[in-house]
Amino acid sequence: MRAAEIQEPGRPPLPADRAAPVPGPGETLVKVGAAPITPLDVLCASGTSYFGRPATPYVPGVQGVGTAGGRPVWFTTSAGMAPGDGSMAETVSVPTEDLVELPEGVDPVAVAALGLSAVAAHMALTWRGGLAAGEQVLVLGAGGVVGQAAVQLARIAGARRIVAGARSPAARDRAKQAGADAVVALDTDDVAELTARFAAVADGPVDLVLDPLFGPPAAAAARTLRAGGRLVNLGSSAAETCPIDSSTLRSRSLRLLGYTNNELSPEQRAAAITMVAEQAALGRLKVAHEIVALDDVERAWLRQAGGAAAGRIVLAL
Structure with a gap:
């Protein structure tokens, strides 16, 4: 599968071919549609944050939107904060408890931009x-x-x-x-x-x-x-x-x-992201964003890291 890969802390990710993940006990396979590039992603990948130096190589992305079992879902990951891969890949294996089912028909990019x-x-x-x-x-x-x-x-x-x-x-x-x-x-x-x-x-x-x-x-x-x-x-x-x-x-x-x-319980977070998705689907909630392809992830990451992004940058997988 194709993914963005951090090969060395402090450097931007590059497109890479990686083996597709195999879900373990209590995990669900998600086909990713959209993954935002956020300040937290940049911080985690820097190697200088309070999370410590991440194990490399790894796929960044602390949140994303995709489908699991044919249903739209939002999910979070601990990529860069703990060993394991994140959302910036065509497929990711996620703890089932970290999945939030979204309303049918939501725009994955819009929800990823809000997140x-x-x-x-x-x-x-x-x-x-x-x-x-x-x-x-x-x-x-x-x-x-x-x-x-x-x-x-x-x-x-x-x-x-x-x-x-x-x-x-x-x-x-x-x-x-x-x-x-x-x-x-x-x-x-x-x-x-x-x-x-x-x-x-x-x-x-x-x-x-x-x-x-x-x-x-x-x-x-x-x-x-x-x-x-x-x-x-x-x-x-x-x-x-x-x-x-x-x-x-x-x-x-x-x-x-x-x-x-970080203070939210899983139930609070799920209720909040559901509300956000519902309001986005109604056209009442949106933020400025741009869509970038996986091949452009390096330049997009550098713009986010340098404060040059005009809105949320969303990687389309």
Whole structure:
């Protein structure tokens, strides 16, 4: 079978011919249709992550969409985090417990593009952030995959107004396309300036902030929250530290919450990906993405690693 193969940590995968996998006890064979190239894939393959140096050669890909027994499925793998192969192959053997059956007729590429990023957006907003209908939400990094999904998922959950923040003009355009009511430029690290920009377009104090950035944008967003408001952090794309001042936290009794997909139970993850797939099938949830062929995986991987991808890159198998 054809697959993408990491031959040495820190180097991009190359197309390769490999033996087809043979499922072991408790495993199911999946014919893969689409596999996204994600930041986690790049991190795992780097050999410098907290997962350690992966055993090579191996097939990368921590998630994918395909068919098993004639039924559409989404699946996750531990490729790069533990020995074994991932989703970027024509066929993969997956623990049966890691399969989630999808609704008939779903677009595998659309679901692959959303994947765990949309799961994170949905669960951070609802399960962790407690989003209620009628609340106002501020989404930082709204041009990224998590942010685009969060804007749409907040709307689906009943948010009355959604303010988005994004750095580049292209990212701001993606946030608008996702349906944000107002979009703020995050092209400065001046916390006071960012706070003023958020306040100018928000309809009063914000109830909930979704933050995959941290750093100055999160500090500014915290200042827009109402008393008892919540900020859910699920990333640090802007900075590993954040200049939130104590008086902002104390004066409004704010709640700062952390989120990771790793905390989800298999049942929570399955329910979330099912919801994401259903909304995608209804045309209510999508993110910017591009499709690449297996022969182009090396260049596509390098664009993802270098931050040059305009949306999620999905490998079509």
